[in-house]
Each structure stands twice: as C-alpha cells, then as structure tokens.
Amino acid sequence: MRLTFWGAAREVTGSMHLIETNGTRLLLDCGSKQGHRREANERNANFPFDAASIDAVLISHAHIDHCGNLPTLTKHGFTRDVIGTHATNDLVRIMLFDSAKIQEQDAAYLNKKRAGRGEEPIVPIYTRADVEVAVRALTGRSYNFWFELPHANIRAQFLDAGHILGSAITQLDIVESERTIRFGYTGDLGVKNKLILRDPQPAPPLDYLIIEGTYGDRLHSSRADSEKELARIIGETAAQGGKTIIPAFALDRTQEIVYSLHRSILSGALNPLPVFVDSPLAMDATEIYRMHPDIFDQETLAFMEKNEDPFGFRQLTYTRDVEASKAINDLYGPAVIIASNGMVEAGRVLHHVKNNIGDRKNTILFVGYQAENTLGRRILDGAKRVRILGDEYSVRARIARVDGLSGHADRNGLLEWVRPIADELKGVFVVHAEEQAAEALVEGLRGLGIRNAIAPRYGEQFNLN
Ligand SMILES: [Zn+2]
DSSP, X not given: OEEEEOSOSSSSSOOOEEEEETTEEEEEOOOOOXXXXXXXXXXXXXXXXXXXXXXXXXXXXXXXXXXXXXXXXXHTTOOSEEEEEHHHHHHHHHHHHHHHHHHHHHHHHHHHHHHHTTOOOOOOSOOHHHHHHHGGGXXXXXXXXXXXXXXXXXXXXXXXXXXXXXXXXXXXXXXXXXXXXXXXXXXXXXXXXXXXXXXXXXXXXXXXXXXXXXXXXXXXXXXXXXXXXXXXXXXXXXXXXXXXXXXXXXXXXXXHHHHHHHHHHXXXXXXXXXXXXXXXXXXXXXXXXXXXXXXXXXHHHHHHHTTOOTTOOTTEEEEOSHHHXXXXXXXXXXXXXXXXXXXXXXXXXXXXXHHXXXXXXXXXXXXXXXXXXXXXXXXXXXXXXXXXXXEXXXXXXXXXXXXXXXXXXXHHHHHHHHGGGTTTOSEEEEESSOHHHHHHXXXXXXXXXXXXXXXXXXXXXXXXX
C-alpha cells in the first residue's frame, strides 16, 4: 500500500491522508487548511489528486480542519460514500453549513469593497448549495463495528477517540497478496476524564499508525483542578460585581463549560448567577449532543438519571437572535457570557469583549489554545490596547486563563496510548502538530523503541508492507 500526506504535515490544519492499495483509493479526513488567507484558499480550492478517483472518505470527527473541505471534493467530481460515526455526521452537517455561510458573508463583504475599486468579485470556495450536495454522501457507522469498504480488500472500524462527540480512531485491515496490514489513524486523540465523553479506547494491535501530535511537546494541568479554577475565577469576578466573558468554540468546549458550571453550582463551588451562551452554532451543536446520550460517559448518564440536564440549568439562557444577543449588553451585575469564536477572531464574542474589556471589574477568561496572530493571543500576551471591529480599546479587565480543559491528549497521554503496542509497530507517522511539537513527539516515540517514527512533510509518500 502507498500512503501520502496531503495536509496537517508539520502543521495543525487541513488533515488529509491518501491510502492507495490494489487499485482502491481511500481518503482519511478531508479538512480545510486554515491560516494565512491566500495560501489557505489556494490549498483548499485545489486537490493534488483527481477527486473523482477517490473510492471512499473516512471522517475522524466534525472539526472543520478534518471535514471542512468535503464540499469542494464533491464539487470536483467525488461521488462515493463519506463515512463517519452517526454523531460525527450530524455535527458535520451543521459545521459545513456554518462554514459555507461564513464564506458567503465574507465574499459579499469583500466584493462590496472590490466593486468600489473596480476589481473582479471573488467567489466563495463553496456555498450552502454545494453543502446540500456534499452531505448526501454522509454514511453513518457505529463504534466497534467492522464494515467493508467498496473494493472488499479493506475493512474498517471506528473506536471512540474521546476528543469531541462522535470522534473516532480509525482502524483498517488492508489485505494485500493474502497478507493483512493492520493500520490505524488516531484522528484527534482525546483525554481521560473529560466531561461528557468516554475515555479514548485503547490502541488496537497495529503495524502502522498515523498519530496526532498537537501537544507532543507539552503537558496539561489536571482537569479536576481546571474545573475548580474556572469556578474560582468566575466567583471572584462576580464578587466584585463583574462579568466573565469566555471565548469558546461552539462545538464541544461550550457544552463542556456549561456542564462544568452546572456541576459547580450544584456542589456549591459557585454561587448561582446568570449564564448566557450567545452562539446559534453552539445551540445547534448542543441539540446534537442531546441526540446522542448513548455515547456519553457513565458519570454524565448518572447525572442525567438524577433528572439533571448537563446542558441546561435555571440560570442559563441560550440566545439565538441578534436582538437577544444585544440585550445581554444592557444587563447590570455579575454574569457569565460564553460566546464563539474561541480565538476572538470573529463572531459575537467580539462584541462582548469590546463592551467589557475596558472595565476593571470584568474578566476575559481563556479556556482554549490561542494561535499566533489572533486577537485572543494578543490579549492573553498582555496587550494594553487592542483594536476591535475598527476601534481602539484599553485593556483594563482581568485577563485569565485555564489551560487544563483541552480536548487533546498531552505528550504523556499520547505516549501512554502508544506504549502497549510499541513493540509491534513497524512505523509511526506524526501529523497535526507544529514543527517543534512534531519533532518532540517523534523523539518520545523513538524512546519507546519505535525506530521508524517520523513527521512526514506535505506530499511525502511511503510504501508500506
Ligand atoms: Zn479536533
């Protein structure tokens, strides 16, 4: 078989890996590349292979850097199945429509300016009409259930990756000249003891593995401490009459924080106060979480058996329409406002940060990774003045961070997951990691005795047997 890395190679976005065997071409993930606009557009608009020649796509989970470019693939002639877990497929639908909507809005905004300068209009990479077509290909499978792929020389199964709802580790048995190659792809690997989700399933016996390495060079604080920290910071801010603004991604992080606050209020760690989730996408994602309790962990199921709702409580309000969102600004007194996006680059969170960052009583609380060149990163790095939606604001609010709520395994989590199968692995490929994290994880894997551990480059090919 031949393996080619067409994305997330020494970077963290655009996951896409091609497997070719006995005339079958299989794609693992079809994600969007994010980052510098021109480069990302160039990569996302063109495939380095013939889209029509792909026999099936297996999607590891619904984050846009893993599924976001599916509509382009169908636009370019792909007509076969896109296979994910049932929950993944439900989430992929809302994520793709949201992505198309943002692209259409961005294009409309830019085209107004371009028209003024007499420039050609730009077109979105894909629109909602393209998504309508792409989502028809989604085919659902359950965890721990083997299924055959089109050419019958490959069978596959999904294991729970514990990263977001529906996330999967993909296990493949590829038969070549009567020999079976056991192949695995972690997708994004989750963490143990994460709220709502089950722990990642152990690694099955494998010959080759593609592993993510987002935090290949770092360790997280403990989750239990992080939950306490979250309640403590909100409590301190409320005690002085302030609001806590939490920029959070709509998918998973928001559901987890809502559940965590509910637990803290019930346990008395946090005094009840108004909490707002101001994100239509987060509301849609929460509805899909509610549809899949069959894949929640035991603790969450026990919580629900006591007639408690992990995603709702008396003081919690979800706001969908713009008027309700604006009304939050007029609210007097302590409150928590959770809004996306998580890196304060776009969306409703911009308005809440703008309205609250100038007041000492308030807190901007970061709970996720802040990439370079984002507003979230500048605030976190201690900028005294920031530009938001065209105006300058002084940073007087408290800036805080809780770092143990990540959805990704840290260095120890990754290495511990691989350790039980290290002796039988013939090769491991580290993807979904920036240069430094990738190199550090490669070194860690070699420390487990895996000599053929490498971080492939974009377009690099490997013949495996
Ligand atoms: Zn992910």
